[in-house]
Amino acid sequence: MAITISIPTALRQYAGGNAQVSLEADSVGALLRGLAELHPGLARQIFGDDGQLRSFVNLYVGDEDIRYLQGEATPLRDGEHVSIIPAIAGGSR
């Protein structure tokens, strides 16, 4: 099942400059493991030492935050769109 993940500008440098990555996965957890394998540098940015998503990074399946779905157990359907949304602070001083 092909899943598309959007990589935000701030993290693209850790994903080979890609704005999107496509992976085969049937759950959010499997997708994250696949992503970590493909781009270890990106994984270091979005996961803490405990292996959990860091608290300034949110993951959305479609328009829903996985915290309000089933977290990493959230099932993914073919063609589903997953977005990584980190906190950004810029207001341009």
Place this chain on the structure above:
Amino acid sequence: MSRVTLSHDEIARYSRHLIMPEVGMEGQRRLKQGSVLLIGTGGLGSPLALYLAAAGVGHIGLVDFDVVDASNLQRQIVHGTSTVGMAKTESARRRLQDLNPHIEVTIYETQITSANALELMQPYDVIVDGTDNFPTRYLTNDAAVLLGKPNVYGSIFRFEGQATVFAPQQGGPCYRCLYPEPPPPGLVPSCAEGGVLGVLPGVIGTIQATEAIKLLTGIGEPLIGRLLLYDALAMHFRELKLRRNPACPVCGEDPTVSELIDYVQFCGIAPEAPQIGAQYVITPTELAAWLERDDRPFLLDVRNPYEVAIANIPGTDKLIPVDQLPERIHELDSAREIVVYCRSGVRSGRAVELLVQVGFRKVKNLEGGVLRWSDEVDPSVAKY
């Protein structure tokens, strides 16, 4: 029914609002009676201040402690060439009063802090967050939640923007529901490091202004519980659902934050500059003299390749962008004296810390980077 009245001059000025039934006389009176506090008069604050003033928001407060710099004018359109060097609050006040003399503009030339935030915000109906750093964003959020005021949020990075309205008093989430904790310093680059498309804050700031006007007039569907994402390169808008977190430390069912805290500490930012010892730094003048000698050091640039096209220090031996350094350390010789530089000395400071951690001892950070090199050694090198 609002009690304020509109003069004939004001009726003429706001006629395009007045002839729309959704705003009309009642909506315009609400705008006149309304007040908005803008935290920051930079990229987001510029279009915000201009449109809120033009719309006839009766009282606008501006908080900023910065002065107008030439590099601001690419996006901070409330300021101008004639006000470079002036306090941003005063520069903006002049422009706003010229645009609309019927409104009141109060300026606070100060940094918003835990000590003054509640007092600054108290007189205003709506708070607008146009700041540029995490400590101020958490401070603005917490103070607005404690005071029960809506916080119109916007933030930008390079080509991307986010906007929403945080209003727990209307059932929506707050910033901490979305992101309980900030990223550690240095992980997410700032606009000064990362750059920003000049028109981007225009789009996001104008969305914030729209939301502030809707909140004051009570029309439309506010952007509460929804995070609007904008990608200027793809020219794509998306919306994500935001939910209130019942366990939120500020607006949750059992809040643990009941007063403002030390947000600089909360964001993990050390009060002092990079923690590297004096033996690992060098001034531009010292480096210039050293480069003339036979024992000249190896000069390492850790900026991005596109920055080299703007300006660089003659005699640079190698370019390794700081993010690639961990994988490319083997390209450096730890037996040689190495001086590392970047634009301002921040990234090269991180590079030196990393090199020291892995065992390099003869490595030094050029203090102030290209900027100070231009000031103190070679003014022909452009500052950017």
